[in-house]
Amino acid sequence: MTSTTTLLETVTADGGRTILDAATREPIGDAPVHTVADLDRAVAAARAAQPAWEALGHAERSRILHAIADDIEANAEELAVLLSREQGKPLNGPNARFEVGACAAWTRAAADTPLEPEVVFEAGDSRAEVHYDALGVVGAIGPWNWPMMIAIWQVAPSLRMGNAVVVKPSEHTPLSVLALVEVLQRHLPGGVLSIVVGDREVGAAMASHEGFDKIMFTGSTATGRRIVEASAGSLARLTLELGGNDAGIVLPGTNVAAIAENLFWGIFINTGQTCAALKRLYVHESQYDEVVDALAGLAAQMPMGNGLDEGNVLGPLQNQQQLDVVTRLVDDARARGARIVTGGRPATQHGPLFYETTIVADIDDGAPLVDEEQFGPAVPVIRYADVDDAVRRANASQQGLGASVWSDDVEAAAAVARRIQAGTVWINQHGAINPMVPFGGIKASGYGQEFGVAGLKAVAAPKVIQR
Numbered sequence: 001m002t003s004t005t006t007l008l009e010t011v012t013a014d015g016g017r018t019i020l021d022a023a024t025r026e027p028i029g030d031a032p033v034h035t036v037a038d039l040d041r042a043v044a045a046a047r048a049a050q051p052a053w054e055a056l057g058h059a060e061r062s063r064i065l066h067a068i069a070d071d072i073e074a075n076a077e078e079l080a081v082l083l084s085r086e087q088g089k090p091l092n093g094p095n096a097r098f099e100v101g102a103c104a105a106w107t108r109a110a111a112d113t114p115l116e117p118e119v120v121f122e123a124g125d126s127r128a129e130v131h132y133d134a135l136g137v138v139g140a141i142g143p144w145n146w147p148m149m150i151a152i153w154q155v156a157p158s159l160r161m162g163n164a165v166v167v168k169p170s171e172h173t174p175l176s177v178l179a180l181v182e183v184l185q186r187h188l189p190g191g192v193l194s195i196v197v198g199d200r201e202v203g204a205a206m207a208s209h210e211g212f213d214k215i216m217f218t219g220s221t222a223t224g225r226r227i228v229e230a231s232a233g234s235l236a237r238l239t240l241e242l243g244g245n246d247a248g249i250v251l252p253g254t255n256v257a258a259i260a261e262n263l264f265w266g267i268f269i270n271t272g273q274t275c276a277a278l279k280r281l282y283v284h285e286s287q288y289d290e291v292v293d294a295l296a297g298l299a300a301q302m303p304m305g306n307g308l309d310e311g312n313v314l315g316p317l318q319n320q321q322q323l324d325v326v327t328r329l330v331d332d333a334r335a336r337g338a339r340i341v342t343g344g345r346p347a348t349q350h351g352p353l354f355y356e357t358t359i360v361a362d363i364d365d366g367a368p369l370v371d372e373e374q375f376g377p378a379v380p381v382i383r384y385a386d387v388d389d390a391v392r393r394a395n396a397s398q399q400g401l402g403a404s405v406w407s408d409d410v411e412a413a414a415a416v417a418r419r420i421q422a423g424t425v426w427i428n429q430h431g432a433i434n435p436m437v438p439f440g441g442i443k444a445s446g447y448g449q450e451f452g453v454a455g456l457k458a459v460a461a462p463k464v465i466q467r
Contacts (some may be wrong), residue, residue, distance in 0.1 A: 001046070005079055011178035018430075019175050022088030022307040022316050023351045033228040036195040036205045039166070043211035046118045046137045046164035047193030054162030058115075058317040060159055065111035067187050068156075069104040075183055076100045083148055083176045084315075088353070093313035094269050103152045103180065109435035110156035115456045120464075127467055133239065133458035134162030136213035139206045141227075143218045144170035144318050145273040145375075148180045153450050154216040155184070155193065158459045163214070167195045168203055188200035205338035209232045214459060218275070219243070221399070222442045239448030239458050240434070243275040244401025245373045245442060247394035248430055249416060250291055251387065251407035252284040258401050259406050260294040261430055263329055266404060266430025267295075268357060271314050272377045274324070276402040276439075278430045280370050281381045282390045288383045292361045295381070296342045299357040305350045316353035323353050326376035330358055333380065338363040343378065366392055387416065395421045402441035403429040425450075 008029050013071045014029035053061070072079070080096040089095040122130040127237040140154035146398055147169055156167045169177035181195045196202055203223075207215060207230035216239045217227050224242040231238060246268065250259075283291045304314040317323040323346070330344055343358030358378035360369060368380040384390040394403060403422040407413040410427060416427040423441040426432060433439055433451070440449035 007075060007080055007179040007182055009174065010182055011175060012117045017032065019086060021085045022353060023085070023308075025352055028082075028085050029175055031178065032197050034198045035201060036198075036202060037203055039196045039198070039205055039209065039303070040164045040211075042196055043137060043209060044237055045191035045194060045366060046166055047211060048321075049189055050136055050162070050164035053159075053189060053192045054163060056162075059158070059164065062111035064187050065107050065156060065160060068184050069111070071183050071186060072100065072104045072107065076104075079148065079176070079179055079183075081308065082179055086173050086176050087144065087147060088307055088315040088318050089270055090307035090309070090312045090315050092310060094265060094270070095101055095315070096307060099149045102149045102272045106149070106152050106161040106400075106435045107156045109452075110160045110456070112454060113160075113456055115453060115460075117340070125467075127427050129465045131463045131465060132161065132457060133463055135459060135461050136200070137211055138163045138165045138214040138216060138459060139197075139212040139219045139236075140165055140167045141203055141206060141215065141219070142167065142169050142177065143275075144172035145270060145275070145435075147177050151177050152240070153455075154218075157450070158214075159188070159193070161456055161460045163459055165194075165309065166191045166206070167193070167210075167385075169195070169197060171197070171199055181229040207231050208233060210238045212458045214239070217241070221446075224432050224446055226418050236369060239440070239450065241401070241441060241448075241450070242399075242444060242446035243276060243373055243375075244399045245278060245279045245371070245403070246396070246402040246422070246430065247420070248278045248281045248404040248406060249390045249394060249411070249420075250281070250283045250287065251405065251412060251416065252449065253409070254287065254407050256287060256290045256294050258292050258408075260291075260298060262429050264295060264298040264302075266426075267379045268299075268314065268377055269431060271304075271317070272316060272379070273375055276424070276432060276433075277430045278404060279373055279379070281379055282384050284387075284390075284393060285383050285385050286383070292341055292359060292381050295379075296359050299342050299359060302357060304354065304357065312355060314377065316351055318353070319357060320353065322375060323355060326374055326378055329372060329374050330360065330378050330460060331368045333360050333363055333367055336367055338367065338369075338380070352402060354400060358424035365396065371397070391416060391419050398444040399441070401441040401445035402431065403424065404428075
């Protein structure tokens, strides 16, 4: 690649499948269309390259990961612009530039997190240690909402532990992941990291492929269940992050003005297209109207539009299917008599996939907008009178990825948080993640943890050495 060749030009395949700009619906470039045979070749190359990669040792692999992070930062603006066009998220706010920066940060964290042998028993001459070796080959299947960042969550720890990786991006956002992988491949031996861009047939073949020792998947619960079934033959280990219908509970007596902006972005980060976004908000009746009005006021202030416009912080839905989901759920809420405080309709003045930032009040459990994951810019705000009842309703969901409790009394909030069934419960924030803090869901939100020491162990084979 010459210095004048863009990453997009490098990864575009002549005659491939045309990818459209999420905001304008204009062509961006053509993605390759790979087949199961291409997957087989990538897996064979990964299996051949993995032993030598593992043999390099942690120090050398960590050095390479830092070089990768440097290169991501050197190409950050080009990656962010491509991501903004393909996924739709604006450059500014907690969006495209934020996501690319997170790719570098998580890569460095994977490089620097220590994972020493653990002494689990010692008495006299007896001693037992747990060591962590590479698993072999990891299959990484990613989503379209945070395509680059979640790819790094899967790839960087896997590489650090000595695994080879085959990545399959969402068919909705292949170009941004292809560009990211191109940056990584500059620093890696051939075969250690490959990417296959295909449809659901390729994804299904990954789940059942006997060449994988581990499958990591972020996506829907329905697809996660199919992966569990398909992987039974190979007994590949699994990490499944299957989304959530995250609840937030605002306790009585809370200073609403102090939490309003954190509450808004907990809901509407990435225009609501985030697995661990706040999807249903329970507010005590004493402050219900105040919270609804505060959110509506913020919604009116946050500019929406084409992500390449530096002034915008909210973008479109990424695809027509998701726009249809949000439209259906909000229309159903309206038909049930819920109050559409703000928004509630497509925002076609910005483009065909935009939907207004929507606050829905006077709605209750049982409405699909409350019970289903909307994954878009619409939130139901539900009134409650008793905290115990709010906890019960928050826990009634089959999903359990994240949740949050909001209060001036942090200890009271922590007491409520301990009663909520979720992989992570935040206090006075929602969706905040840290590369050193384990993250994962329970119930139908999947299993397995990512990030930090737990994330490294998840892509490693534990070995007990006892004497």
